[in-house]
Amino acid sequence: MMRLRFILKQTVVNLWTARVPTSGAIISISLSLTILLGMAELGVKTARSFDFFKNKFQMDVFLDPGVTRQRILEIQDELASIHQIRLIHYVSKSDAAKKFEREFGEDIFEILEDNPLPPSFEIKFYKKMTHPGIIESVAKRIAELEGVDDVKYHREVLLMIEQYFQIIMLTGGLLALLLVIIMNTLIRNTVKLSVYARLNQIRILKLQGAGNFFIRMPYLLEGLIEGLAGGAIAAGLLTAIFRVISYSADALFNVDYLPSQHIAYIALFFGALMGMSSSGNAVRRFLRHVK
Amino acid sequence: MIRLSDVSVNYGKVEGLHDITTEFRENQFTLLLGPTGSGKSTLLRLIYMDLLPSKGTVYVENWSSRNIRDRHIQKLRRRIGIIFQDFRLIDNLTVFENVALPLIMLGKKRSEIRDRVHAILDEVGLLHRIKHPAGHLSGGEQQRTAIARAVVKEPFIVLADEPTGNLDPDSAETVFGLLQKINKLGTAVIMATHNYTLIEGSEHRRLHLESGRIVSDDAT
DSSP states (O other): OHHHHHHHHHHHHHHHHTHHHHHHHHHHHHHHHHHHHHHHHHHHHHHHHHHHHHHHOEEEEEEOTTOOHHHHHHHHHHHHTOTTEEEEEEEOHHHHHHHHHHHHSSOHHHHOSSOOOOOEEEEEEOGGGOOHHHHHHHHHHHHTSTTEEEEEOOHHHHHHHHHHHHHHHHHHHHHHHHHHHHHHHHHHHHHHHHHHTTHHHHHHHHHTTOOHHHHHHHHHHHHHHHHHHHHHHHHHHHHHHHHHHHHHSTTGGGOOOSOOTTHHHHHHHHHHHHHHHHHHHHHHHHHHHOO | OEEEEEEEEEETTEEEEEEEEEEEOTTOEEEEEOOTTSSHHHHHHHHTTSSOOSEEEEEETTEETTTOOHHHHHHHHHTEEEEETTOOOOTTSBHHHHHHHHHHHTTOOHHHHHHHHHHHHHHTTOGGGTTSBGGGSOHHHHHHHHHHHHHTTOOSEEEEESTTTTSOHHHHHHHHHHHHHHHHTTOEEEEEEOOHHHHTTOOSEEEEEETTEEEEETTO
16 A cells, blocks of 8 residues: 555656656657547548549449340349449430530530430448459449440549549558657657656666566556646647638538547547657666666 | 675676675674775665675575565665665655655555654654655765664664765764764674764774775774
8 A cells, every 4th residue: 555655656756756757758759649540530521522532523424325125134234233333323315415414504405416325323332342453343344245336434533533532541651650659769869868757766776676567667657647647638639620621621522620539538548658668668677777 | 674695796897896804793783994996885885786796695584685586685685784885765745755765665644654753754864854845955964864774674684874974064963973873783893984083983883995905804
């Protein structure tokens, strides 16, 4: 009981007496968490934005003008059997004419005597199946079906989306990795400074016969408190930042830019982990060299 | 109780101690004498195993420097009281907490800790300073606190490394007096000093070191 009291008191006293290094550690942790979790959150939002485009992606399968009703039903069945396809919508000649009028504002029968627009199928894919390679092979397969005249889709747009997605994710990932390394070094060194400022105290405890656990505990608790404080600040900053983004990009790509509900818990968890591990490592390294 | 057998200590190419063979018995008060750099502190560090010999063996109670491990060193230090010239108190802890520290490590109960700390602080004349942070005390008071911390755990020996080195003559007298009192109550004391005026007339064992060698020992 007295040990626990001593450890708790030491923790509080140390936090107070080492205010400057403690503040430094809290700031480092909060900044690194804000940047890292912010990037992770942005990554998720970006992926959702791309999903929005992928969900919109459509392939048009134009049928021969003289294809029979029976054959149309058979083609529909054959399309339904392709597992990459999520949605099939049949567009008859008259539907196509209506669509033409909707899109161009003119009645096709007023321009031409006959309706030249062929019947077609509008196809949508599962978002995981929108990779250009997959789409190309599906398009090829559909084009070979009897009664299919042509298959059209925006290949270039699809390629561009995929390319941008990969570049953004790869650059973001590498940047995040680099930041993790920099931030980890920064936090470790800040905490190490705060531990080294009290080397004399550790040495005194050792000379009195204190065990490593007894010496390490106040530092671990300090790390925990610093980490939780850093995590709380990061959670606050992230919420504020994403509220601003959400406000200015509300209608963009139908993506909700508000931070996810768990961001506070994640920030607190990783903050505590960062604080405790940095603190624990710094003391452990020193204890190894002190008899 | 404590035996050094053919002990040498090297700091790189510099020899700290050379072939020291001696022993320290129970209840004995030993004055470790010699100029600065003669090896007094090195000898004390060997006893509390802050340093292991380059050659030879140090025996302290049932422990031997040959096979001692870190956790044994912790246990050994809980049985030894150590006092330094620079006090080595934790400044942001109160006098009570500094003195209670060894008892906390020994897992003593709160009531026992309170009683023993009060008793020992009364003994060294610091009861009125019990709630003060150690960093706010005078040099003499800090050293008396360090003595209280060393003695409160009832060690079998107190090692004092130049305990009066930083003190004015009056405080030095008080500290030396306290150490003699502790010894009279049954605890062995080894005190390293080069304050010859202070120890003048005392009848304790004198072990004289020079350049890492024992040059005289009136126990032999």
